Amino acid sequence: MRVGLLLSAAVAVVAATVLVGGVLVKVVTDQEAVQAQGVMNLSCDAAIGPTRPGDAVTASTQANGLTGEQRQTVSLIVSVGKQRSLSPRAWQVAIQAGMTESGLRNLNHGDADSLGIFQMRPSMGWGSVAQLQDPVYEINKFYDVLLAVPGWDQQRPGTSAQAVERSAFPDRYHRWEQMAAYLVENVGQVTNVTGCGQSVGLALPGNPAAAGAIQFALAQLGKPYLWGGTGPNSFDCSGLMLRAYQAGGITLDRVAADQYKDGAMLPVRAAQAGDLLFWAYDPANPVTIHHVAMYLGNGKMVEAQQDGVPVHVRPVSFDESELVPQAVRPGV
Numbered sequence: 001m002r003v004g005l006l007l008s009a010a011v012a013v014v015a016a017t018v019l020v021g022g023v024l025v026k027v028v029t030d031q032e033a034v035q036a037q038g039v040m041n042l043s044c045d046a047a048i049g050p051t052r053p054g055d056a057v058t059a060s061t062q063a064n065g066l067t068g069e070q071r072q073t074v075s076l077i078v079s080v081g082k083q084r085s086l087s088p089r090a091w092q093v094a095i096q097a098g099m100t101e102s103g104l105r106n107l108n109h110g111d112a113d114s115l116g117i118f119q120m121r122p123s124m125g126w127g128s129v130a131q132l133q134d135p136v137y138e139i140n141k142f143y144d145v146l147l148a149v150p151g152w153d154q155q156r157p158g159t160s161a162q163a164v165e166r167s168a169f170p171d172r173y174h175r176w177e178q179m180a181a182y183l184v185e186n187v188g189q190v191t192n193v194t195g196c197g198q199s200v201g202l203a204l205p206g207n208p209a210a211a212g213a214i215q216f217a218l219a220q221l222g223k224p225y226l227w228g229g230t231g232p233n234s235f236d237c238s239g240l241m242l243r244a245y246q247a248g249g250i251t252l253d254r255v256a257a258d259q260y261k262d263g264a265m266l267p268v269r270a271a272q273a274g275d276l277l278f279w280a281y282d283p284a285n286p287v288t289i290h291h292v293a294m295y296l297g298n299g300k301m302v303e304a305q306q307d308g309v310p311v312h313v314r315p316v317s318f319d320e321s322e323l324v325p326q327a328v329r330p331g332v
Contacts, residue, residue, distance in 0.1 A: 059178035063186070070104040071187070073117060073135065078188045080139045088184045089153045094118075094142050095180040097161035100173050106135050118142050118165065151284035154325050207263075207329050209248030210274025216247035217294050217302045220311045225304050230254075235304040235311060237292050241276060244294065250331040256292040260324070264332040269318050271327035273297040277316065278324040289324065 066074070074095055081091040098104045101119040110119045116138045120126035131137045145164045146152055152160040157180065158173035165173070217240060226234035231243045238256040245252050252262045260278055268277060272295070279291040293303035293316070301316040317323075 059182035062176075062179040063182045066104070069106075070099075073098060073104040073106070074183050074187050076135055077139055078184070080136065081143065082188075084140075084143060086143060086147075087153065088188055089157065090143060090146060091188055092177075092180045092184050093146055093152070093157045093160045093164075094139065095183055096157050096173050096176045097142065097165055099176040099180070100161065100167075101165065106133065106138070108133060150286075151325075154284065207272075207274050207332055209245060209250045209331050210272075212248030213244040213250075213274055213330075214294065214296065214302075217241075217244040217311075218313070220304075221302070221313065223304075223311045225307055225309055225311070227307070229304075237304045240302075240304040240311060241292050241294060245330050248331075252330060257286060257289040259292055259330075260286050260289055260326075260328055263328040263330040265326040265328055268323060268325050268327045271295045272329075275327040275329050277301060277327055279320075279322040280324050281322065283322055283324045286324070295327065 077094045077098065078091050081088075081094070095104070098117045101114075102110070102117050104117065106117055107119070108115060110116075113121050113123050115122070115129065115132040117135060118138055118141075120132050120138065120141065122129050122132060126132060127137060127141060131141075142164060146160060149160060149163040152163065156174065156177070158171070158175075158177055161173040162170040167173075220231070220235060220240060220243075223231075224234045225236060227236050228239070229235045230239035235243070238252075238254060238259055241256075241259060242252050242254060250262075252259050256278060259276060263276070266275070271277065275295045277293050277295050278286075278289050280286065281288040281290060291303075291305075293301045295301050295316070296313065299315055299317070300313055302311070302313050304311045
């Protein structure tokens with residue numbers, strides 16, 4: 001029995017050594033490639049989100065039928081979105097909402113006291129009558145409310161439009177999804193809004209600290225979990241990430257929910273070695289994040305999981321329960 005244990009331990013050490021070497025070689029190679037080309041393309045899903053393109057002929061026909069006033073409203077929605085550095089996903093939501101509520105016209109009337117492009121109501125605190133006839137104010141106000149919607153960029157744009165407008169007819173915003181995507185591509189000059197091609201302004205730099213962070217994390221394999229532990233002899237989940245990236249030259253916040261804010265977000269399915277993965281009781285609400293781990297690539301991750309379980313490497317599925325749909329690239 002003792003011999004078996006010794007052999008198992010030896011195999012584990014060899015496996016860990018192979019894993020460390022393989023991961024680090026790949027990370028370093030990836031970083032060299034990124035440095036050579038300057039940037040690494042980001043999957044469009046992170047910046048735009050899922051959409052259903054439908055019939056391209058129908059979309060172009062609808063868009064080409066817009067009046068000059070309607071196209072001017074679309075251009076202003078895109079322009080304000082770009083000025084605020086919002087993703088094309090936000091523009092699409094606003095276009096669908098505006099088309100549904102007013103036909104993309106700055107109306108001076110509507111149901112009850114509703115006004116403007118998005119039929120906002122002064123009596124409901126959206127702004128004064130004068131403000132709700134000012135297209136720039138209206139569009140900014142729409143974006144302000146949209147950005148406060150949890151997970152707004154991870155669902156159909158019509159669903160996010162409904163979350164802002166709170167209509168009694170929630171499904172009606174989906175009608176204009178095809179046309180809105182077409183307008184984002186053509187007015188906003190975004191390539192392949194419904195696919196996963198390269199899009200204007202949607203490039204994410206590589207993470208030069210990943211190799212050092214991975215090397216540190218894997219060197220802690222076998223050390224015990226301790227809630228609140230930040231090393232050197234024991235760690236909790238965020239404590240391990242804190243020290244790992246500290247070794248790579250990047251300072252993270254202390255707890256997992258705050259570490260979610262410590263870098264660039266990307267779709268979890270596009271995660272690369274060194275990126276952080278998060279678990280939450282409600283994956284659409286970052287406030288409920290309770291765990292963080294480091295992705296190693298090839299469906300593996302390293303974590304300090306819980307009491308009684310030492311720091312270890314395990315397989316990870318992007319379909320796991322409670323996995324947050326965004327990964328984070330620290331320092332980017």
